Amino acid sequence: MKPQLHEIDVDQTLATTASLLAxxxxxxxxxxxxxxxxxxxxxxxxxxxxxxxxxLTIEIERDQFAELFIGERNNHPDALLTELIPLADSFTLFAxxxxxxVCTEIERLFASNEFPLASMxxxxxxxxxxxxxxxxxxxxxxxxxxxxxxxAGQELLRFSPGYCGWHISGQHKLFDxxxxxxxxxxLSESYLMSPLKSVSGVILKAPIEAFDIYDNFPYCADCxxxxxxxxxxxxxxxxxxxK
Amino acid sequence: xxxxxxxxxxxxxxxGDATAxxxxxKLAIDQSIGTKIILDDGLIAGMNIVGERFKKHxxxxxxxxxxxxxxxxxxxxxxxxxxxxxxxxxGKVVIGTVQGDQHDIGKNLVGIMLEGAGFEVVDLGKDxxxxxxxxxxxxTNADVIGMSALLTTTxxxxxxxxxxxxxxxxxxxxxxxxxxxxxxxxxxxxIGADAYCFDTVSAVECVKGFxxxx
Numbered sequence: 001m002k003p004q005l006h007e008i009d010v011d012q013t014l015a016t017t018a019s020l021l022a023x024x025x026x027x028x029x030x031x032x033x034x035x036x037x038x039x040x041x042x043x044x045x046x047x048x049x050x051x052x053x054x055x056l057t058i059e060i061e062r063d064q065f066a067e068l069f070i071g072e073r074n075n076h077p078d079a080l081l082t083e084l085i086p087l088a089d090s091f092t093l094f095a096x097x098x099x100x101x102v103c104t105e106i107e108r109l110f111a112s113n114e115f116p117l118a119s120m121x122x123x124x125x126x127x128x129x130x131x132x133x134x135x136x137x138x139x140x141x142x143x144x145x146x147x148x149x150x151x152a153g154q155e156l157l158r159f160s161p162g163y164c165g166w167h168i169s170g171q172h173k174l175f176d177x178x179x180x181x182x183x184x185x186x187l188s189e190s191y192l193m194s195p196l197k198s199v200s201g202v203i204l205k206a207p208i209e210a211f212d213i214y215d216n217f218p219y220c221a222d223c224x225x226x227x228x229x230x231x232x233x234x235x236x237x238x239x240x241x242x243k
Numbered sequence: 244x245x246x247x248x249x250x251x252x253x254x255x256x257x258x259g260d261a262t263a264x265x266x267x268x269k270l271a272i273d274q275s276i277g278t279k280i281i282l283d284d285g286l287i288a289g290m291n292i293v294g295e296r297f298k299k300h301x302x303x304x305x306x307x308x309x310x311x312x313x314x315x316x317x318x319x320x321x322x323x324x325x326x327x328x329x330x331x332x333x334g335k336v337v338i339g340t341v342q343g344d345q346h347d348i349g350k351n352l353v354g355i356m357l358e359g360a361g362f363e364v365v366d367l368g369k370d371x372x373x374x375x376x377x378x379x380x381x382x383t384n385a386d387v388i389g390m391s392a393l394l395t396t397t398x399x400x401x402x403x404x405x406x407x408x409x410x411x412x413x414x415x416x417x418x419x420x421x422x423x424x425x426x427x428x429x430x431x432x433x434i435g436a437d438a439y440c441f442d443t444v445s446a447v448e449c450v451k452g453f454x455x456x457x
């Protein structure tokens with residue numbers, strides 16, 4: 001399969017005011033003062049002007065992914081994907097980014113002591129990069145559905161090196177196969193992605209039950225975000241709504 | 244007069260009015276209020292109140308950062324005087340995001356708040372190797388090494404830093420604080436760190452405690 005380049009509309013990746021407030025741990029019951037709303041407005045405007053969201057995907061075979069996943073043999077012995085690989089029947093590598101310009105602006109703002117705007121733009125770009133990955137996953141889902149390759153009861157979920165026992169060094173083989181430099185994402189020797197606001201990983205298609213991931217793996221104790229569980233619950237809720 | 248200016252300075256710093264903090268700091272200097280008094284009883288006193296309010300959830304991260312920006316606006320005027328008068332900071336902290344990790348927003352915020360508390364901060368940036376941490380701490384004669392990580396897979400690097408200092412027989416020269424979303428008190432104890440700091444304010448409190456106890 002050939003890699004697919006996806007140009008994504010920046011507005012689709014723009015974090016909402018509500019999600020940015022929640023991201024700052026400001027409870028719904030609190031009405032922040034006007035300067036915080038202005039800060040969010042400024043950060044969203046900057047993001048709209050500077051972000052260049054795009055992603056790259058390639059579908060590969062199970063065996064190829066299984067080999068790629070082994071990577072440099074640093075994964076946790078109980079890595080989640082070890083269990084999921086036999087259950088999945090589609091493996092799409094992806095890399096997505098909010099682009100370099102917005103990352104450069106965050107650094108510039110921090111260096112200029114513009115901490116409130118730098119921090120809010122950072123939060124906006126982080127959410128933006130996640131939304132690019134989410135939209136990419138949705139694009140893959142639509143493609144599979146349009147090609148009658150998404151059976152009833154099947155769903156998609158994505159995983160990234162650095163999480164769920166998949167060692168960060170897994171980035172190396174992922175990048176070798178996907179070549180995200182085509183959309184300007186580079187990998188450093190220590191597996192850092194540049195631009196910073198980038199996400200990479202694999203999108204798996206499997207029966208939704210396969211994604212009912214329990215969260216008592218040894219490495220889960222060190223993880224607070226539990227986004228794997230959150231995404232699973234979102235999938236279940238979507239399926240329920242579509243019934 | 245001195246107290247009036249310092250009280251005003253503390254108040255405007257809490258509101259995050261950078262222009263007012265800058266103007267009042269200049270006024271305080273012009274009035275020949277001592278540099279260290281302006282710093283301690285004006286700027287740092289203001290940041291201490293802001294930190295306490297943040298801890299009690301009375302204000303939020305953006306409010307804290309408006310005050311931090313205002314603090315730096317005042318500090319800019321004091322920095323040349325602090326150097327000239329050879330006024331030492333209460334302590335020095337080497338901070339960085341550990342090797343293999345790219346997430347530096349938390350580390351940046353800790354650095355800002357530590358400076359806001361009067362500490363000298365040597366920020367090594369992100370993707371910092373154990374050798375870089377230990378070498379920098381030795382070279383700058385630091386009191387504390389602060390390490391940040393967001394990825395569970397990069398957390399072990401923190402232990403490597405402490406192990407390296409142990410190997411070089413200099414572990415006890417420094418205190419070690421760790422922070423980042425996946426970390427815990429238990430993890431900090433397991434790797435031999437002196438404290439796990441769950442947010443910027445707790446990091447400042449830890450460092451204050453360590454420096455006071457020296």
